[in-house]
Amino acid sequence: MISSTIGIWNYWIVFLxxxxxxxxxxxxxxxxxxxxxxxIFQTSVFxxxxxxxxxxxxxxxILNNAMDTIYSNxxxxxxxxxxxxxxxxxxxxxxxxxxxxxxxxxxIEEDExxxxxxxxxxxxxxxxxxxxxxxxx
Amino acid sequence: xxxxxxxxxxxxxxxxxxxxxxxxxxxxxxxxxxLLTLASTFTAFIFSILLFQEVQIYSSISYALxxxxxxxxxxxxxxKVSIIPIIIITLIGFLTTIFSSKIMPNEVNxxxxxxxxxxxxxAIAGLIGLVTTGDAFNLFVxxxxxxxxxxxxxxxxxxxxxxxxxxxYNYLIIGAVGATLYVIGVGLLYGITGTLNMADLSERVIDxxxxxxxxxxxxxxxxxxxxKAAVFPMHIWLPRAYAYAPSAVSVLLAATATKASxxxxxxxxxxxxxxxxxxxxxxxxxxxxxLSILAMFxxxxxxxxxxxxxxxxxxxxxxxxxxxxxxxxxxxxxxxxAGFIHMFNHALIKGALxxxxxxxSFYIQKRVTxxxxxxxxxxxxxxxxxxxxxxxxxxxxxxxxxxxxxxYLIKASVSADxxxxxxxxxxxxxxSVIYLWKMIExxxxxxxxxxxxxxxxxxxxxxxxxxxxxxxxxxxxxxxIVDSSFEAAEKLVGVSK
Numbered sequence: 001m002i003s004s005t006i007g008i009w010n011y012w013i014v015f016l017x018x019x020x021x022x023x024x025x026x027x028x029x030x031x032x033x034x035x036x037x038x039x040i041f042q043t044s045v046f047x048x049x050x051x052x053x054x055x056x057x058x059x060x061x062i063l064n065n066a067m068d069t070i071y072s073n074x075x076x077x078x079x080x081x082x083x084x085x086x087x088x089x090x091x092x093x094x095x096x097x098x099x100x101x102x103x104x105x106x107x108i109e110e111d112e113x114x115x116x117x118x119x120x121x122x123x124x125x126x127x128x129x130x131x132x133x134x135x136x137x
Numbered sequence: 138x139x140x141x142x143x144x145x146x147x148x149x150x151x152x153x154x155x156x157x158x159x160x161x162x163x164x165x166x167x168x169x170x171x172l173l174t175l176a177s178t179f180t181a182f183i184f185s186i187l188l189f190q191e192v193q194i195y196s197s198i199s200y201a202l203x204x205x206x207x208x209x210x211x212x213x214x215x216x217k218v219s220i221i222p223i224i225i226i227t228l229i230g231f232l233t234t235i236f237s238s239k240i241m242p243n244e245v246n247x248x249x250x251x252x253x254x255x256x257x258x259x260a261i262a263g264l265i266g267l268v269t270t271g272d273a274f275n276l277f278v279x280x281x282x283x284x285x286x287x288x289x290x291x292x293x294x295x296x297x298x299x300x301x302x303x304x305x306y307n308y309l310i311i312g313a314v315g316a317t318l319y320v321i322g323v324g325l326l327y328g329i330t331g332t333l334n335m336a337d338l339s340e341r342v343i344d345x346x347x348x349x350x351x352x353x354x355x356x357x358x359x360x361x362x363x364x365k366a367a368v369f370p371m372h373i374w375l376p377r378a379y380a381y382a383p384s385a386v387s388v389l390l391a392a393t394a395t396k397a398s399x400x401x402x403x404x405x406x407x408x409x410x411x412x413x414x415x416x417x418x419x420x421x422x423x424x425x426x427x428l429s430i431l432a433m434f435x436x437x438x439x440x441x442x443x444x445x446x447x448x449x450x451x452x453x454x455x456x457x458x459x460x461x462x463x464x465x466x467x468x469x470x471x472x473x474x475a476g477f478i479h480m481f482n483h484a485l486i487k488g489a490l491x492x493x494x495x496x497x498s499f500y501i502q503k504r505v506t507x508x509x510x511x512x513x514x515x516x517x518x519x520x521x522x523x524x525x526x527x528x529x530x531x532x533x534x535x536x537x538x539x540x541x542x543x544x545y546l547i548k549a550s551v552s553a554d555x556x557x558x559x560x561x562x563x564x565x566x567x568x569s570v571i572y573l574w575k576m577i578e579x580x581x582x583x584x585x586x587x588x589x590x591x592x593x594x595x596x597x598x599x600x601x602x603x604x605x606x607x608x609x610x611x612x613x614x615x616x617x618i619v620d621s622s623f624e625a626a627e628k629l630v631g632v633s634k
Contacts, residue, residue: 018321025314031306038313045320052328076327079274083320086281090313093285097292097306104299117300 010051017044029110031101035094042087049076049083143191147200147213150184150223151266153177154230158258161251170251171238174258178234181265182227185220192220196628199271207271208337214271218408218625221477221618222268222400225484229392230261236492236600237385240499244383245293253293257389260286264397273323273333273409276401277316280365283397284312287390291382298504301381308378315364315371318357325354339409352416358405359420366398368425368462369432372455376439379451384495387447391454392488396480399461403473407629412468426466430558432459433565440572446494446505449572450487453531456565457483464546467558470626472549477622479542482611486530486539489604493524496601500591510576512585519598521580523605528573530608533566537612541619 017040024037053076061071098108105113142149157177164170191198197216201207215223234257245253263283270276288309294301327333329350330341345351364371375395379387410417436456443449461483464476497513497520498505514521530537543566550558611618 022314025310034310038310038317041314042317045317045324048321049324052324076324082274082278086278086316089285090281090309093288094306094309094313097288097302097309100292100295101302101306104295104302113303117303120300 010047014044014048014051017041017047031098031108031110032095035091035098038094039087039091042083042090046080046083046087049080052076143187145200146184146188146191147198147215147269148202150181150188150227151213151262151269153181153184153262154258154265155262158255158262161258162255164251167242167247167250170254171234171241174254175231175234175238177258178227178231178261181261182231185223185227188215189220189224191215192217208332208334211275212271212334212336213269214336215269217621217628218404218477219268219400221481221621221625222397223265225396225481226261226264226268226393229484229488230389232600232604233385233389233392233488233492236388236495236597239594239596240385240495241383243499244297244385246296249293253290253383253386256286256290256293257386259283260290260389261393264393267397268400271335273326273335273338274320275333277320277323280316280319280398283394284308284316284365287378287386287394288312290386290390291378293386294381294383297383298381300377304374304377304381308374311364311371311374315361317361318364319361322354322357322359322361325350325357329354335404335409339411342410346414346416355405355410355416355420359402359424362398362402362405366395366402366462367455367458368402369428369435369455369459372432372436372458375455376448376451379454379491380445380448384447384491384498388488388491388495391451391491392484395454395458396484399458399476399480402462403465403476403629406465407473412630418468421466421468425462429459429463429466430561432456433463433561434568437565437568437572441568441575443572444507446507446510446576447491449576450490450494453569453572454483454487456569457487457531460542460546460562463558463562464549467550467553467555468630469549469553470623470630471545472553473629474619474622474626475542475545475549477625478545478615478618481618481622482530482538482542482608485604485608485611486527489523489527489601489608490531492601492604493520493527496520496593496597499597500593507575507579510579511583512580513591514577514580516585516591517593519593520601523598523601524580525577526605527608528577530612532570532573535612536609538608538610538615540612541615545619 021037021041021044025034025041028034028037053073055070055072058070058072061074102108105116107113154177157173161170161173192215199207200213202211202213241250241253260283263279263286266279267276267283270279288305291308292302292305326338329345329348330338332338332341342351367375379391382390406417433456436452436459440449440452443452461476461479464472464479494505497517501509503509530539533539533543547559547562550562
């Protein structure tokens with residue numbers, strides 16, 4: 001029981017990283033920290049795929065004459081290569097958005113930004129009302 | 138020559154916008170980049186019509202990418218189900234590209250126009266690819282292509298309103314979490330079945346009933362796709378993203394983006410898994426059905442209290458997505474067909490409504506709120522006419538496309554012993570009249586606040602008129618969409634049910 005639970009410790013690490021990443025994305029108010037969390041979350045998935053592909057004592061999948069060679073499945077690695085590229089693109093886009101947000105709002109804290117937005121939103125509704133009443137008179 | 142063209146259509150319909158997006162980004166001229174975009178969306182539309190004809194003959198076309206045979210290589214599948222979203226995406230893509238010619242330079246800096254059109258084509262290509270591919274992992278790649286392009290497009294709204302940046306950021310983070318959840322699901326399924334091909338997957342999951350990894354993988358996939366499709370509790374990103382994107386982008390995204398994800402949801406539920414499986418039956422009746430009903434009411438009530446018109450329409454989209462998922466959740470052949478009918482009609486309706494609001498904001502040059510609408514109906518008769526027709530279509534009045542989808546939806550829910558569901562649908566449609574009436578009242582009955590002389594530009598209203606005409610046409614003669622939806626539903630759930 002214990003050996004089988006500890007024996008799959010890769011999955012425990014995947015699980016741990018996944019929860020850390022998801023918690024950072026949900027729990028942090030800082031836009032930069034959210035991206036860090038997202039990256040950790042995605043990395044845990046990469047590890048999950050790599051773990052699937054690994055067989056104990058498996059060699060790289062290269063054809064040789066011995067027929068009974070056990071080799072690891074190469075497909076998960078290829079899939080993860082694609083997923084890494086997608087992850088890099090996501091992170092790059094996210095970071096560039098954070099840069100723009102910082103230059104427009106002067107902050108990357110969610111609370112401060114939504115406070116600024118709320119003020120703007122009410123200003124918009126109020127000014128449009130003021131203009132309207134002026135025209136009625 | 139035509140033989141080769143026909144044989145390669147499934148890949149060409151994706152490649153046409155994808156390759157053109159690489160060319161468009163290099164072109165500095167505004168008009169030329171628009172023209173190339175128009176040409177490639179039009180070509181994609183023609184290809185999808187050709188594919189529709191092909192599907193009528195062969196019923197299912199399989200294309201082996203790079204000539205690797207399907208279970209191992211990536212397969213593109215066009216069948217009677219996937220042709221419906223392909224036609225929606227290419228048709229709306231073409232119409233909104235015509236529409237954007239004057240709107241886009243008004244809202245986006247001249248130097249970045251060609252980049253916007255490049256992203257625009259990339260988003261369309263991603264959505265078409267999402268629908269055509271028959272490979273679960275390839276689907277993830279297209280999911281990310283379309284959503285990263287959409288995020289960048291939403292962020293382009295920052296030149297008018299800086300809130301677009303935050304909206305785009307939230308869209309990116311929530312979308313990326315959704316896509317990653319989907320990848321976890323695919324990974325778990327791959328781990329136990331050893332295949333990524335959806336058709337192959339559907340054969341192998343039959344033997345694995347009650348396998349815990351299978352159930353977990355299914356759950357991850359469904360939740361990931363539901364985030365992308367903005368099903369009720371995961372819809373938070375949608376209203377802000379649609380409200381602050383450049384107007385033309387709002388039209389494109391509102392009409393197409395969620396539809397492709399909804400199609401994927403239907404495909405995973407009914408095609409990869411089997412509807413007679415207790416796992417699917419439980420998911421439908423205990424997860425998707427309650428969430429859809431909540432979406433119908435939450436979306437409508439949020440829309441009633443909203444003052445910003447673009448946000449209002451986005452909230453209404455959440456409610457309409459609720460109708461589509463509700464139709465899937467009932468799970469009979471007739472109801473799934475009703476879901477596809479509504480998917481098509483909602484694309485037409487919401488596209489038209491966003492177009493009308495965009496035309497108004499083009500003339501008054503500020504954000505459209507309820508106050509700023511007053512009296513504009515008389516100064517902009519053509520836009521107002523289209524707006525009213527499409528509002529009636531959204532509420533589901535006879536002679537419009539919206540009526541057809543509500544009719545089939547209610548018929549399907551009554552025949553599935555769901556009288557109370559039919560009553561809830563009717564009640565929430567009645568509620569939707571409240572927010573539609575608020576807008577129409579402001580446009581027509583209130584006095585204009587100041588005299589503005591507006592001369593409506595035919596370049597802008599031509600595509601609005603076209604899409605309104607389609608709304609009426611598919612209300613009068615719905616045989617095209619009804620027939621193809623029923624064929625699609627038959628393909629998904631089998632002849633027996």
